[in-house]
Amino acid sequence: MRRARPGTTAPRGGAGSRAAGDERALTSVPAGDPFPGGEPQDLPRLWHVTLSVSGAPAPVGEVRRSLEQLAHDHPFLLTSRYAGDHAEIRYWEEARDLHDAAAVALRLWGEHRQTAGLPPWEIVGLEVIDRPTYHQRVAAGYGPVLATPIGVHPF
Secondary structure, eight states: OOOOOTTSOOOTTOGGGSOTTOOOOOOOOOSSOSSTTSOOTTSOEEEEEEEEEEOSOOOHHHHHHHHHHHHHHOTTEEEEEEOSSEEEEEEEEEESSHHHHHHHHHHHHHHTHHHHTOOSOEEEEEEEEEHHHHHHHHHHTOSOOTTOOSEEEEO
């Protein structure tokens, strides 16, 4: 099936209906901003997510092992910090908007509780910020410490 650009009409006779020499010339695309006025709203963006969970105390070794399993199953996780009764997970999420990124983050702990052996803790905090805000905070000295190694670490 042949498609026509909006505002034009496609020949009805099929692929062989063009007369010789009736081909359209290729044109170049001018350099510059491909999306004047900003990027289209439906493109995914990167969001920095910090998910905080807490609950009844659990053995620290089991908490560490379960967070390591979660990081192994989902390598997008950047940093996890933990103690016997709480944990914090930081990662980047690609989503269309903040609502989508937050929805995925709010499902993360519950959906992987069984497969990673996570403690039955509840989500007590969620922060979702866009990439420019994250970098702005880091530049101002308010963001997470850049020297924090990626992985699972105690508080």
